[in-house]
Amino acid sequence: MKQTGNPARRNMQLLAAVLLALPGLASANADLKAKIDNPGNWAAQAGDFYNQRYSKLDQINKDNVGDMQVAWTFSTGVLRGHEGSPLVIDGMMYIHTPFPNKVFAIDLDTQKIVWRHEPRQDPSVIAQMCCDTVYRGLAYAEGKIFLQQADSTLVALDAKDGKVLWSVVNGDPKLGAVNTNAPHVFGDKVITGISGGEWGVRGFLAAYDINTGKQVWKGYSVGPDAEMLIDPDKTMTWTDGELKPVGKDSSLKTWQGDQWKIGGGTTWGWFSYDPALNLVYYGTGNPSTWNPSQRPGDNKWTMTIFARDLDTGVAKWVYQMTPHDEWDYDGVNEMILADIKVKGKDTKALVHFDRNGFAYTMDRTNGALLVAEKYDPTVNWASHVDMKTGRPQVVAQYSTSKFTNPNHGPDVNVKGICPAALGTKDQQPASFDPNTGLFYVPTNHVCMDYEPFEVEYVAGQPYVGATLSMFPTPNSHGGMGNFIAWDAGEGKIVQSKPEKFSVWSGSLNTAGGISCFGTLEGHLKCVDAKDINKELYSFKTPSGIIGNVFTYLHKGKQYLGVFSGIGGWAGIGMAAGLEQDTDGLGAVGGYRDLQNYTQLGGSLTIFALPNR
Amino acid sequence: MRHRQFAIAFALLCFGSATQAEDARAAAKSSASDKPLYTVVDGYKVDADTLQGFRTWRAAACDRCHGANQEGMVGPSLIESLKTLSRDEFVTVVRDGRLDKGMQSFGSDQRVMDNIDHLYAYLKGRSDGAITRARVSAIE
Numbered sequence: 001m002k003q004t005g006n007p008a009r010r011n012m013q014l015l016a017a018v019l020l021a022l023p024g025l026a027s028a029n030a031d032l033k034a035k036i037d038n039p040g041n042w043a044a045q046a047g048d049f050y051n052q053r054y055s056k057l058d059q060i061n062k063d064n065v066g067d068m069q070v071a072w073t074f075s076t077g078v079l080r081g082h083e084g085s086p087l088v089i090d091g092m093m094y095i096h097t098p099f100p101n102k103v104f105a106i107d108l109d110t111q112k113i114v115w116r117h118e119p120r121q122d123p124s125v126i127a128q129m130c131c132d133t134v135y136r137g138l139a140y141a142e143g144k145i146f147l148q149q150a151d152s153t154l155v156a157l158d159a160k161d162g163k164v165l166w167s168v169v170n171g172d173p174k175l176g177a178v179n180t181n182a183p184h185v186f187g188d189k190v191i192t193g194i195s196g197g198e199w200g201v202r203g204f205l206a207a208y209d210i211n212t213g214k215q216v217w218k219g220y221s222v223g224p225d226a227e228m229l230i231d232p233d234k235t236m237t238w239t240d241g242e243l244k245p246v247g248k249d250s251s252l253k254t255w256q257g258d259q260w261k262i263g264g265g266t267t268w269g270w271f272s273y274d275p276a277l278n279l280v281y282y283g284t285g286n287p288s289t290w291n292p293s294q295r296p297g298d299n300k301w302t303m304t305i306f307a308r309d310l311d312t313g314v315a316k317w318v319y320q321m322t323p324h325d326e327w328d329y330d331g332v333n334e335m336i337l338a339d340i341k342v343k344g345k346d347t348k349a350l351v352h353f354d355r356n357g358f359a360y361t362m363d364r365t366n367g368a369l370l371v372a373e374k375y376d377p378t379v380n381w382a383s384h385v386d387m388k389t390g391r392p393q394v395v396a397q398y399s400t401s402k403f404t405n406p407n408h409g410p411d412v413n414v415k416g417i418c419p420a421a422l423g424t425k426d427q428q429p430a431s432f433d434p435n436t437g438l439f440y441v442p443t444n445h446v447c448m449d450y451e452p453f454e455v456e457y458v459a460g461q462p463y464v465g466a467t468l469s470m471f472p473t474p475n476s477h478g479g480m481g482n483f484i485a486w487d488a489g490e491g492k493i494v495q496s497k498p499e500k501f502s503v504w505s506g507s508l509n510t511a512g513g514i515s516c517f518g519t520l521e522g523h524l525k526c527v528d529a530k531d532i533n534k535e536l537y538s539f540k541t542p543s544g545i546i547g548n549v550f551t552y553l554h555k556g557k558q559y560l561g562v563f564s565g566i567g568g569w570a571g572i573g574m575a576a577g578l579e580q581d582t583d584g585l586g587a588v589g590g591y592r593d594l595q596n597y598t599q600l601g602g603s604l605t606i607f608a609l610p611n612r
Numbered sequence: 613m614r615h616r617q618f619a620i621a622f623a624l625l626c627f628g629s630a631t632q633a634e635d636a637r638a639a640a641k642s643s644a645s646d647k648p649l650y651t652v653v654d655g656y657k658v659d660a661d662t663l664q665g666f667r668t669w670r671a672a673a674c675d676r677c678h679g680a681n682q683e684g685m686v687g688p689s690l691i692e693s694l695k696t697l698s699r700d701e702f703v704t705v706v707r708d709g710r711l712d713k714g715m716q717s718f719g720s721d722q723r724v725m726d727n728i729d730h731l732y733a734y735l736k737g738r739s740d741g742a743i744t745r746a747r748v749s750a751i752e
Contacts, residue, residue, distance in 0.1 A: 122711075123711045123712050124709070124711045124716065124717070126711065126712075126714040127709060127711065127714050127715060127716030127717075128716065132686060133714075198673070198676075451747075453667075453670055453671075455671050456671065456723065458721055458722070458723065460720065461672065461718070461720075461721045462672060462673035462676065463673075464673040464676065467670060467675060467680060467747075468680070469680055
């Protein structure tokens with residue numbers, strides 16, 4: 001079925017949206033929901049509202065995936081890191097690129113470019129995105145493609161011809177406020193965040209009307225209650241083993257003076273949405289600077305899981321994972337919504353694999369902390385999460401803050417912290433398979449030395465304040481990644497498959513019993529969802545993969561695809577630590593190796609079973 | 613001990629006369645005056661101005677693009693670049709940037725512009741091979 005611009009139908013949809021937006025009623029976008037419910041489409045970056053990255057398609061399955069072949073390929077013409085994935089809607093594929101953020105609409109019948117859009121952006125934004133110009137993808141709803149440009153401009157394009165319908169400026173790139181995240185459509189709103197935690201940008205989540213681009217609400221991560229859209233009496237958080245209101249000035253009280261104004265807590269990850277609860281879920285990033293001794297306090301609500309009402313933006317609950325961050329463990333990784341058994345009890349869960357190495361299972365209806373366990377056993381900065389207070393128990397040896405360890409602080413190099421700032425997982429999204437009830441998680445297996453130093457804030461300039469060197473986790477398998485299967489109800493690793501490099505690619509599970517992901521060397525791999533050590537398929541694409549695997553149907557046939565194009569922080573991470581004169585060659589050898597496997601270059605590879 | 617030998621061997625191989633005997637003081641003259649561009653002892657102890665150059669490098673987060681050891685990442689290796697880039701060219705690039713290539717302009721960053729000579733001295737010392745590691749400290 002082709003998308004039409006039929007006004008009557010539009011009005012019906014509008015009416016439906018208005019009706020659904022009434023208080024107390026769910027407000028999923030009816031058009032987008034219909035597109036998502038058709039498993040032949042890949043209509044949202046995660047395939048759905050819940051960030052599950054699961055497809056009901058089963059033509060490609062564990063018995064025949066080994067026969068899969070390349071069906072066609074497409075060069076984006078752009079170097080640098082290619083994150084996210086294309087969208088597929090009713091026979092049309094929409095492809096995005098890193099800066100300059102080109103968009104291509106490709107007719108899947110002919111593989112012809114139907115339209116293309118290349119925004120004009122000031123190239124100075126490239127430097128404000130140091131050190132890579134990634135962009136994680138487009139969103140779709142009601143005949144519109146939503147493009148979030150690097151320079152922070154959010155644009156609605158007509159999905160038929162690429163014509164610009166509206167555009168709105170979301171931040172000031174001159175101050176380092178840029179965008180790398182994919183926008184997400186929930187209800188009649190397109191939700192976006194902001195990047196720039198290393199420029200002292202104050203993070204926020206913003207909702208824009210999909211039809212006009214008018215800002216509907218904006219909730220900051222830090223600062224006064226009103227600007228955060230936090231209700232001191234009604235916004236809840238896990239405290240002393242129960243949910244309590246956050247109280248007045250819950251953020252301001254945790255910062256010294258005006259530091260919150262350049263406090264970070266940026267929002268560049270993947271967002272999810274529960275239509276029944278009408279809540280949007282996402283995480284906030286690191287507090288600025290990376291030198292924790294300069295910013296005493298918990299620095300709320302950086303490093304926090306937020307649940308906000310879609311209509312008003314008001315926070316229903318918050319949970320801070322890493323108070324007073326000392327390691328750059330941004331909390332932005334995706335929140336996966338799934339209805340699973342937690343410790344034997346049916347639960348509307350939110351599952352989150354944080355950079356800090358702990359996987360959290362929350363009750364997504366109210367923010368209760370249910371499970372918090374390490375999903376890499378080598379995580380050492382904290383011994384455990386205290387389930388009563390919800391706080392991590394920091395190990396003093398690995399603290400980089402003078403407030404946590406009086407012998408540490410600026411100019412003290414703290415060695416052997418696991419995980420590295422890249423986190424046990426970064427933005428690369430995990431998948432949930434309802435058939436096994438397990439989560440499939442692409443992870444990093446990298447540790448670091450971290451030396452903070454005093455730094456002054458200069459508007460529009462990097463505001464980092466730490467020097468890092470990263471290396472493969474010592475005394476382990478020597479690789480820098482694992483692909484794991486995780487039981488979020490019990491907080492246990494079920495299986496772990498070692499990988500030579502960080503697995504920086506979003507995984508996909510399907511009803512065919514497979515789990516697929518890409519590797520930094522450039523392999524697209526599919527494994528048996530019931531035994532992830534059983535590698536059923538591997539194909540070397542043109543460059544390292546940091547994109548997310550997706551699947552769709554065309555003319556009744558299933559296809560599976562992924563971007564390749566090395567870059568992102570993984571590409572930077574691979575070079576970090578080279579020629580470190582304090583390291584043995586064994587440690588740096590692993591990173592050096594990646595250059596022997598891959599070079600820059602963006603392309604899309606589409607796979608299918610051979611025609612019989 | 614091992615690194616030290618490595619560093620010296622490396623310097624001798626690559627730069628020959630740029631470094632002197634093991635315990636001697638390496639100093640490079642700037643062309644404009646008799647004041648050495650930088651002074652380095654044991655490969656990592658440097659004069660106050662060069663130390664200030666290192667602090668400027670660190671504060672401006674140059675390592676995010678050029679690597680923790682100036683070896684190059686997204687941005688080019690400064691060990692290599694400063695072998696060919698003149699001091700004036702260096703100042704121009706830092707001040708104006710190379711926007712199309714992703715090098716930002718630091719012209720409005722007072723802390724960088726005030727310390728541009730020190731920054732150049734530090735990086736030139738690294739490029740010459742006289743300063744044998746990125747993390748330097750003061751001459752005691």
